[in-house]
Amino acid sequence: MKSIILWINFINDLSNIIEIQKRVSALKDRKTLELILFVEIKKAEKYFLEAQKEQLGRGENRDGKIIGTYSQATENIAKLENTRKPKIAGQAYNFEYYGDFFDDMVLDVFEDSASFFSTDPKTEELIKKYEGLFGLQEDELEKIIKDIIAPAFSNEIRKVLQLI
Numbered sequence: 001m002k003s004i005i006l007w008i009n010f011i012n013d014l015s016n017i018i019e020i021q022k023r024v025s026a027l028k029d030r031k032t033l034e035l036i037l038f039v040e041i042k043k044a045e046k047y048f049l050e051a052q053k054e055q056l057g058r059g060e061n062r063d064g065k066i067i068g069t070y071s072q073a074t075e076n077i078a079k080l081e082n083t084r085k086p087k088i089a090g091q092a093y094n095f096e097y098y099g100d101f102f103d104d105m106v107l108d109v110f111e112d113s114a115s116f117f118s119t120d121p122k123t124e125e126l127i128k129k130y131e132g133l134f135g136l137q138e139d140e141l142e143k144i145i146k147d148i149i150a151p152a153f154s155n156e157i158r159k160v161l162q163l164i
Contacts, residue, residue, distance in 0.1 A: 003101060011105070013016060027052040027160060027161070031111075034111065034112055035111060036153060036156045036157065036160075037149075037153055038109050038110070038112070038113075038114065038118060039156075040149055040152040040153050040156060041107070041109055041114050041149060042107070042109040042114075043152065044144065044148045044149060044152065045106070045107040045109070046074075047144050048107045048114075048116070048136070049105055049106070049107060049116075051136050051140045051141075051144060052100055052105065052107075052116050052134065052136060053105065055136065055137060055140065056093075056094070056095045056102075056133070057085075057094050057095070058094075058128055059091075059092025059093040059094060059097065060092070060137070061130065061131065061132035061133060061135075061136055062132040062133075062134070062135030062136060063132050063137070064128065064137050065132070066092045067092070067093050067130050067132075067133070068092070068093050068130070069088050069089075069090055069091060069092055069093070070087045070088060070090065070091055070092075070093065071089055074087045074089070075087050075088055075089040077140075081097075083094045083096070083097050083098065084097065084098055084099040097127075099125065100118075101118050101120040101122060101126070102117040102118075103120075104118045104119040104120045104123075105117070105118040105120075106118070106119070115134065115135075116134040116135065117134070
């Protein structure tokens with residue numbers, strides 16, 4: 001009787017191992033892992049966009065450098081044109097004139113990359129004029145990855161492995 005119980009336990013263990021192997025094999029493909037990752041990045045788009053807008057609102061590019069400062073002439077013109085945010089001579093650009101650039105900003109997520117863009121017609125001109133306009137500074141990117149993306153990615157992997 002004892003040997004039958006041992007044999008049944010062995011068969012059950014073997015079945016469990018085979019089932020786990022099937023689940024893990026679903027993750028062996030790099031493309032599958034990338035897809036899970038980029039789906040999670042798209043889900044977290046609002047966090048990326050908030051960080052990008054805050055960075056541009058400070059007038060900083062992806063390297064942390066001030067992109068430019070407003071002149072007195074720009075300040076005067078902005079007052080007449082009722083801009084969304086004031087343009088004060090000597091202060092860093094905030095990239096919110098009427099707001100379309102910020103309001104139309106998206107995080108384009110592809111199967112193997114992600115990048116910021118705005119559908120505002122001025123975007124191409126701004127990208128050409130200001131180097132490093134889009135892209136998060138390393139510390140902010142690391143924070144979002146550590147606090148949001150990594151836990152979400154890990155959770156999705158656990159779901160695929162049926163561990164949760």
